[in-house]
Amino acid sequence: MLSRLPDIDSAGKVYPHPSFFETKDRIESVLDQYLTLEKLRARLEDLPVQFENPQPRLWQPIHWQTINQKQVVGIDLKIFLSIIVGAVNTEAPIRGYTQTSRQYLEPIHPQLARFVGGVVAEDGTMLELGLWEKEERQHAPALIKTYIQLTGNKPILSPHAPKSYKPLNNPGDDLYRHGLHRIITEYSAVCLYLRLMAHTTGTLQQVFAELLQDEINHMTKFWGFGIWLFPESYLSRMAGTFGQILTRQHSTQVSHIQPTAHLTRTFHRMMGVLDWNSWSWNHKLELVYTFIRVWHRLWRWSGSLTPEYLQQLFQ
């Protein structure tokens, strides 16, 4: 078992008892590696290639048996484990999520529908898996393996049922609402895994680096698609939602803006799953900081997504 922390790892300098500012530096270092404008751009531009020839992003080999408790840095192990359990509960069951998304996408963009949820026969048999599903379905097992490696026990899980496909007004409006939830979930996963990379080292950190790269990959693709299909409105709606979340307004106070209220609820539910209430102020601050910094990167990148550029990718 590793008895000593390395001086430096994939998130920069390692501090055994990091302060907020030290963790902040590690978060920034991960941002600079994985969320540069060039990388975000490349992840989106990869989409037409994936439509033609879907290939899951390969993970670097992980030596699972070398994961140990000493690789959790600056965060209480109990809280860390509860975050892993919460993450598994939002990652699984992936099949439900992919099929709901596929149904909302099908009338609007069949190629993205296939990318997300594959091809399904009339009788509901899966003929082909979607690329998104192929990548996402590795996440819950990877987190469970990590948990077992850290504790010697299987986690006790309580996954919630994914929302089923419920078309309401017209396919465009339905997809608009559904897509916002999907993007918020991917964005939150990016922020969560990014922060966990800052609080881990060694093989354990490598697991979160792989999860993070997959989630960035999906977030950029869904985000780009959302901006192409609903220019302007997506950004302002998301910004509104985060404004409310950050100022701690609750959904009951904003019930007149239905989609935003739903989004705020989605977000609060996710934070509940992660047992946010038991976190220290320092840890809450770190996550909020991560949310703002990732948002800032997305915002800057979004500015470069001209209608002509997006048209090229999605038409």
Ligand SMILES: [Fe+2]
């Ligand atoms: Fe995931």
Ligand SMILES: [Fe+2]
């Ligand atoms: Fe995801």
